[in-house]
Amino acid sequence: MADKCICVKDFEILAAKRLDKNALDYYKSGATDEQTLKENCTAFKSWRFQPQVLRDVLNVNMESSVLGSKIAFPICIAPTAMNKMASHDGEIDSAKAANSLSTGFVLSSWATSSIEEITTNVPDVIRWFQLYVYKDKTVTENLVRRAERNGYRALIVTVDTPLLGKRYQDTRNKFALPSNLTLKNFENETTKEDGFPKGVKSARESGLAEYVASLIDPSLSWEDIDWLKTITDLPIIVKGILTAEMALEAVDHNIAGILVSNHGARQLDGVLPTINALPQVVKAVDGRCEVYLDGGIRNGGDVAKAIALGAKAVFVGRPILWGLACDGKRGAQRVLEILRDEFGVTMKLLGVTSIVELQSVHDLVIHESRILSRL
Template sequence: MSLACLRDYELRAHSVLPKNALDYYKSGAGEEFSLQLNRDAFNRLRLQPRVLRDVSCRDVSTTVLGCRVTLPVGIAPTAMQRMAHPEGECATARAAGAMGTVFTLSTLSTSSLEQVAAAAPDTLKWFQLYIYKDRKVTQQLVQRAEKAGFKALVLTVDAPVFGIRNADVRNKFSLPPHLALANFTDSTTTHVNQTESGSGINEYVNNLFDQSISWEDVKWLKSITRLPLVLKGILTAEDAIIGANMGAAAIQVSNHGGRQLDGAPAPIEALPEIVRAVGDRCEVYLDGGVRQGTDVFKALALGASMVFLGRPAIWGLAVEGEKGVVDVLTLIKREFNHALALAGCTCIADIKPNMVVHESRYSRL
């Protein structure tokens, strides 16, 4: 059967991934309310297309942090991608480059900064960062990212601890023994080991991540690099304003794929207030729940300048490596281009906020 949409890739990936890896990638925190909400919130938004407009010539390219990309969809950081395919992050980075868009490498990757830089030299690459208890570990990662040609740092701000992910607890999740966290050399930071009490990834985070991080650490990070800083994991206008005041280049509205605080809003729900608060001062991105081109359209209409995909790229990677990721991005791009035409738009600038409304507008009829 041909793979016609993202759901087809997801189902195929579910059939080929080992249970330990599949459950890690697909699960959310707690009862997975926020995980489901990420999709439900998009489905509660209605599109209001305009008609009888000449849409024969369309352009879906945009600019992100001063760099031109061919579509407003990038790759979000996702850990340990060699569990999905032997080439892991290197394959995903090459796919992003082939599509002319952004790839974000996770700190907890199974391919190192240097490996990804060598494998995808022409890809626009960003590096996602966690702050470790040992600040030298974090500072060295920043220096290596700069040296390897990464163009931005994406600081995850919503993970002083990891959410309780029941699937990982049940599976006693650990990184397969033939893999390691490739950005490190010390055994305490390279391995996610099986534990008797539950998830190995949560034990790793609890042992090494700094739970005391604060806005002062954002100041510190800005003081040690000239790279633009994206703050990922913000869901309130209040925090977005603090971030903008500290000079963040962008705010990435995200609930960590529903994997942190169960009960937190979907990013698409939080997006409008954050755009109102800081959209004239820095770029605003969104990740979480984006599964088709109309989702991209909705996010852009509500003020996002870029959206990022996490799990969808993993499904493509698991199915057919680099080609699978290219195919998934091509699907999303085609669907977005189609949505643009049917909504009466020729470019991203034509997408207006009044083209998206909540379903409650129609429930009153």
């Protein structure tokens, strides 16, 4: 069946049939009314291409880089928790998929495979570690040290989660990790960071919301980011910035990169879809650090729009989970291949042959309100 999937939507439909309700709802949900969840995808439609023709597009080069790490095309795997609810090997499958296509993979703090397991099983994958800052700073520091020792090339610090956004369906389901799985990064901790409720219905509400409330630091501030910089030489990317003002603060704190993200619309509902937030961040940053985007990428045209508007690379979350649910590593790899190939076709039809060109031709991507206002 997975062999018949020719686009991300096909994978999404098939995955919905394969996953159980606890996992499917956790993967697909957004916060509260899910306004931003829908808009993350639909907002791409209001950005229009103004293609060039009669350009030689025989050979196209999709190569890009993230903080100096070369990637074959600018589509990487975003950190998503608990991949083993989707496939037997979970995050190892995801990392293998990224590695097989020479692109990058981000491991979540809340993965069901550990920092070390990724390194052992997929030693060559370009990898970054997504860090949640725990109230207990020794837990946080321990994660950082393990990422350093295991070849992760940057910390992607998630800054939009001082507490968990309200996700109605997870509350209804009393979302919990199946009893055969654990948050692997905390398996050997003597502390309660592995205290995630296991077995469906063991929690009073969403088990994850309770976990975050008890262990994740709601007082997270720039001071903590500055503290992280004192304890590690790994470059820091902040994940979850959506405004020019916050981007300027990040630049002031000498951050290596900004991931424009609304956490897949799972935190504060009503924020801008990321593609609409991207231009103000790119403008404010003005080349002083790298900028990336995630949220709502579902085809290669979406990728081209984000890159043309200034993102160095994009990250995809749910599409990878759909791929895993349909066919493990092969499914995740197929999803990446589909996005890569669609992106290549889009570049050619836009009349550009490199990422530099895609980003430098004037108004190749323009918001439709600007086109209409010219009439």
